[in-house]
Amino acid sequence: MDIKIGASILNADARYLESAIQSVETSIDWVHFDVMDNHFVPNLSFGAGVLNSLSKNKIKPIDAHLMIENPDKWAPDFVTAGADSVTFHIEASKDPHRLIKTIKGLKSKVGVAIKPGTPLDEVKEFLEEIDVLLVMTVEPGFGGQSFMYDMLEKVKEARSIVNSKKLNLWIQVDGGVSESSIDKATAAGADFLVVGSAAFAAADPGKAMQELLKKAKQGIS
């Protein structure tokens, strides 16, 4: 299993997003861009305009996590703004099959996310069509929350489906990924870890990210 790290810049210093990415760039594969609309979740973050600016000097591919209502309407804007992968929430989409097709048609990877209260059953029918399954390990809306260990059951179930059907699908976990949870997430079968405050709240984010990557690999060794 090839481990990938996505750095969530949600809780990085908004004045210096680009330097935040540079500070961890040697340990990460993706930049995780959290989009919140203050409706689907009770918080507001960045939109397509900020993504467009960040894309002008792309240090790593960008994975947009849309925590918004009506992704069916807005998702294409994020591809246009420079996202290399767009993940929408199954709870928010009116027509997921169609939205998956639309995003892929724009030459972007596509992901589907489930909130902690949403069972894996809700997304099983889409697994063969998507590139990323995002299992949320906190209630979406804020960085810096604690990892919900009971979500690892969903990760294990997803991993066994992916392996038995030989699907080309990354299993991503997002929220509360830290020194104490990251190896449990990879041991359960996650191969794409989103890290926010565990790196960016540390005195030396670059070093913290390096340690996290090391610990993630220990989970599968």
Ligand code: DX5
């Ligand atoms: C939560 C976001 C996450 C999160 C990551 O709604 O989707 O990407 O902010 O940050 P940490 O790692 O601090 O939980």
Ligand code: ZN
């Ligand atoms: Zn996220």
